[in-house]
Amino acid sequence: MGFYKLLFTYYLYRMTRRVRVRFAPSPTGPLHIGGVRTALYNYLYAKKHNGDFILRIEDTDQNRLVPGAEQYIIEALKWMDIRPNEGVAFGDGPYAPYRQSDRKDSYRQYAEQLIKSGFAYYAFDTEEELEQLKAVNQNAKYDAATRLQMKNSLTLSEQEVEDRLNKKEHYVIRIKLPENEDVRFHDEIRGIVVVNTVQMDDKVLLKSDGMPTYHLANVCDDYIMQISHVIRGEEWLPSAPLHVLLYRYLGWEQVMPKFAHLPLLLKPDGNGKLSKRDGDRLGFPVFPLEWTDPKTHEISSGYREKGYLPEAVLNMLVFLGWNPGGTQEIFSKEELINLFSLEQIHKAGAKFDFEKAKWFNAEYIKKLSNNKLADLVKADIEKKFGHIATDYLSNVCGLVKERLVFLSDLSNNYGYLFKSPEIYDETVLSKVRSIKDGLPLDDLIQALINGSENDTIAIENKLKDFAVANSLKTGDLMKFIRAALVGELSGPTIPELILLLGRETSARRIENCFSQL
RNA sequence: GGCCCGUUCGUCUAGGGGUUAGGACAGGAGAUUUUCAUUCUUCAAACACGGGUUCGAUUCCCGUACGGGCUACCA
Numbered sequence A: 001m002g003f004y005k006l007l008f009t010y011y012l013y014r015m016t017r018r019v020r021v022r023f024a025p026s027p028t029g030p031l032h033i034g035g036v037r038t039a040l041y042n043y044l045y046a047k048k049h050n051g052d053f054i055l056r057i058e059d060t061d062q063n064r065l066v067p068g069a070e071q072y073i074i075e076a077l078k079w080m081d082i083r084p085n086e087g088v089a090f091g092d093g094p095y096a097p098y099r100q101s102d103r104k105d106s107y108r109q110y111a112e113q114l115i116k117s118g119f120a121y122y123a124f125d126t127e128e129e130l131e132q133l134k135a136v137n138q139n140a141k142y143d144a145a146t147r148l149q150m151k152n153s154l155t156l157s158e159q160e161v162e163d164r165l166n167k168k169e170h171y172v173i174r175i176k177l178p179e180n181e182d183v184r185f186h187d188e189i190r191g192i193v194v195v196n197t198v199q200m201d202d203k204v205l206l207k208s209d210g211m212p213t214y215h216l217a218n219v220c221d222d223y224i225m226q227i228s229h230v231i232r233g234e235e236w237l238p239s240a241p242l243h244v245l246l247y248r249y250l251g252w253e254q255v256m257p258k259f260a261h262l263p264l265l266l267k268p269d270g271n272g273k274l275s276k277r278d279g280d281r282l283g284f285p286v287f288p289l290e291w292t293d294p295k296t297h298e299i300s301s302g303y304r305e306k307g308y309l310p311e312a313v314l315n316m317l318v319f320l321g322w323n324p325g326g327t328q329e330i331f332s333k334e335e336l337i338n339l340f341s342l343e344q345i346h347k348a349g350a351k352f353d354f355e356k357a358k359w360f361n362a363e364y365i366k367k368l369s370n371n372k373l374a375d376l377v378k379a380d381i382e383k384k385f386g387h388i389a390t391d392y393l394s395n396v397c398g399l400v401k402e403r404l405v406f407l408s409d410l411s412n413n414y415g416y417l418f419k420s421p422e423i424y425d426e427t428v429l430s431k432v433r434s435i436k437d438g439l440p441l442d443d444l445i446q447a448l449i450n451g452s453e454n455d456t457i458a459i460e461n462k463l464k465d466f467a468v469a470n471s472l473k474t475g476d477l478m479k480f481i482r483a484a485l486v487g488e489l490s491g492p493t494i495p496e497l498i499l500l501l502g503r504e505t506s507a508r509r510i511e512n513c514f515s516q517l
Numbered sequence B: 001g002g003c004c005c006g007u008u009c010g011u012c013u014a015g016g017g018g019u020u021a022g023g024a025c026a027g028g029a030g031a032u033u034u035u036c037a038u039u040c041u042u043c044a045a046a047c048a049c050g051g052g053u054u055c056g057a058u059u060c061c062c063g064u065a066c067g068g069g070c071u072a073c074c075a
Helices: A002-016 A033-048 A069-080 A100-106 A108-116 A127-136 A158-166 A214-224 A234-249 A276-282 A310-318 A333-339 A354-367 A370-385 A390-403 A409-413 A426-435 A441-450 A456-469 A474-486 A494-501 A503-515
Strands: A020-023 A052-055 A120-123 A172-175 A182-187 A191-196 A204-206 A229-233 A258-262
Touching (some): A020 A229, A033 A069, A108 A120, A108 A172, A108 A204, A120 A158, A204 A214, A214 A234, A370 A409, A426 A474, A441 A456, A474 A503, A494 A503
Parallel strands (some): A020 A052, A229 A258
Antiparallel strands (some): A120 A172
16 A cells, blocks of 8 residues: 555656756857757746746866856846746755856765765776777777776775775776666657667766766756756757666656757758857857857857847747747747647757748837837947937837848948938939939929928829929939938838938938039 | 667648648749838749558658767766
8 A cells, every 4th residue: 555655646746746947058158049949948848837947057077168158148048038047147046056066066975876886986097098998999988898997996906996096096987887778768859769778888977077077967966956857959868868877876766857858950051050150151140149259259140239139039949949830930938938848849950040030030120119129229320320319210210110130220221311421322323313404403492391291192292293393204303312312222212201301301412412413 | 880869842840541731931923112121912842762551641660861969087
């Protein structure tokens, strides 16, 4: 009876277990857009189940630390509004600290526990000796077949091991894998995965500098922090069996988190996973924020600086590897939280499509209110053109909103809405010069300034009438006015432009342009 | 090389034992716009291949090919 009660309690526990997921990046550089997606999926899953989303910094490789990388990760998550509710920089929960280097001392006991229970051992091999192993046989691994030829606590006498440890000789702790055993586990996305231990090797758990490797630190922290689901990139799938064994040998298998290995983000062209280089090569960002390499000072562009809305990036990203079914593509974060599920995550990698990213951004800009858009571009505009009245900027936004792909397009392509063209471009002038002899400039200016029409149709009609009355082709007149107002031959409709710029300003531009014909 | 994972239009994907295999991006054509952009209409475009199972397979199974990942005292 006791057994069944235990079993029941166990299942009840599994069923009611609080969802706790984590995003655990390594601060070895700027957070890649694929990493952002991993964070996003974790976030959505946590929110969907009213669980916790934790940020844990995995900085166990002291050699690869990059200054500023941790701060970058935090800023990127904030910009994307993918906020952990627990973890580094987001408020300590019950399991602080959340930076693995700050938890360094906590891992050794588990490695030693494994030694005591016979699932791990000390290894004293030098770099040369390890190279030697490979030299003999390219495919040789540190495993059941070879470990008895190596210098470790399985081959050395107890006394010698003791001596070496006392002398503070460099050593690592390695897991001792069974020789030939199928390790099987369930992946929420891929189903049952089986790997035999002959394919694996005795991975280092504790490094000679006293730091744990990813495998140990990850398993210990996930256990201690009561992580319920490990949602991470597919690159971890091959080492998942090792982690399963670690949970088992540490006696934690009953509370082992569920695994979900995400498909990778692939290069838009060619093959392989998306990397930093691809962005530089193809001219689109692979990072959420701009990043300057502290060593080389090389700058990598970011979505934020490029003029993307974080909501658009998020919406674009969520569909690279997941789809709720149906044909809707624009979703708010709340809708995504509602719809998200692990079952609908794909198995195959997704090629990153920059054109689609642009489309999402344009859609999100179009949805913005004029005031909100004005708010977002104000700093950029004023940096370039000086102070601009808020009302005016808001009107500008209303006029050009549907023509923008990036926020930065406004200051880059519509400068004439903030500053009059002074010297007109000859290629533009040459296309409207034919009007010079037949246009009564003063009459046009008078008609414009004295007009009181305040809707676009009335202005358009007035200009058309003016053309007819002066035997001008409407098209020629319009083209000239556009050139004068804009400095180019494309843009919003002329009545809209006149209304926005004002009659005085428009008249001055026309006079100025005419004088240059 | 070995192991693991995968494969629907160019790309992201929906679907799923019987469908005209649907949508979106990009591309073509057209309409609207005096221009450009938007918007609208429209066209083209896919189940990797070979075997099974089945009355029937793009869907299930097995192979092959191809792609991806891993193979460190990196994560």
